[in-house]
Amino acid sequence: MEYYMQKTYYKTASLIANSCKAISLLADQTAEAANLAHAYGSNLGLAFQLIDDVLDFTGTSASLGKDSLSDIHHEIVTAPSLFAMEEFPELPPVVDCGFEDPKNVDLALQYLWKSHGIQRAKELARAC
Secondary structure, three states: OHHHHHHHHHHHHHHHHHHHHHHHHHOOOOHHHHHHHHHHHHHHHHHHHHHHHHHHHHOOHHHHOOOOOHHHHOOOOOHHHHHHHHHOOOHHHHHHHOOOOHHHHHHHHHHHHHOOHHHHHHHHHHHO
């Protein structure tokens, strides 16, 4: 999970964090205010990505504006899946086999729905 959060920071949260900091600096705020803005943006970006990962499993293609389950079909392991893998040791070998076989997708989703992965990802987003 630590690697996932670090990757998420660099992929999503760093852009938002640095944008918030830049706005603060452009508004002639103090260095302390700029650092607080950066921290706020970092937390916002992490929470945003976590909820985006949840919505990939729970949203519809129409509501998302993109295909649902796109992460799993692109073999991207996100927070809900990582939490599910912690609960079910049978899941990592399925993930390691990849998702070209639809049976693996179905099996992985069965484990995900039985797990607390989505709930835990939402809780982590709230904690950001």
